[in-house]
Amino acid sequence: MFLEIVTPEAILFSSEVDSIFVPGSNGEFQMLNxxxxxxxxxxxxxxxxxxxxxxxxHKDDLKGALAFHPEDAKxxxxxxxxxxxxxxxxxxxILAD
Incomplete structure (x- = not known):
């Protein structure tokens, strides 16, 4: 699946991913292809x-707000x-604030 994360300041992420885990208003949920x-x-x-x-x-490709998970580089x-x-x-x- 393709994911794009946009903030008022910039496009933070735009790439193919395997899954996304998000904090929904009614609880956390995951989306797969x-x-x-x-x-x-x-x-x-x-x-x-x-x-x-x-x-x-690579870490240099990430915008400041994104970080690698400490236990899994993927x-x-x-x-x-x-x-x-x-x-x-x-x-x-994802339109994020």
């Missing part, structure tokens, strides 16, 4: 991005205050 279409309000928490198994991202994390998620046809867009 071919997930049903969804629109959700996100609350304060951590977005976890499981990188595509073929993808190689997981990126992003702390958000709030946001909105739209997922449709294997493309996810």
């Amino acid at each position: 071919n997930h049903a279409p969804v629109v959700s309000v996100l609350k304060e928490g951590t977005v976890k991005i499981h990188l595509h198994s073929q993808e190689q991202i 997981i990126l994390t992003l702390a958000i205050n709030s946001g909105t998620l739209e997922f449709n046809e294997n493309k996810a867009i």
Whole structure:
């Protein structure tokens, strides 16, 4: 699936990923490839991005807000205050604050 994370300041992330774990307003949930279409309000928490198994991202390529998970280099994390998620046809867009 393709993920794009956008903030008012910049596009933080734009790439193929294996899965996304987000803090939804009614609880945390995960999306995998071919997930049903969804629109959700996100609350304060951590977005976890499981990188595509073929993808190689280097620390220098990351914007300041994204970080590698301390226990797994194939997981990126992003702390958000709030946001909105739209997922449709294997493309996810997160508008984060």
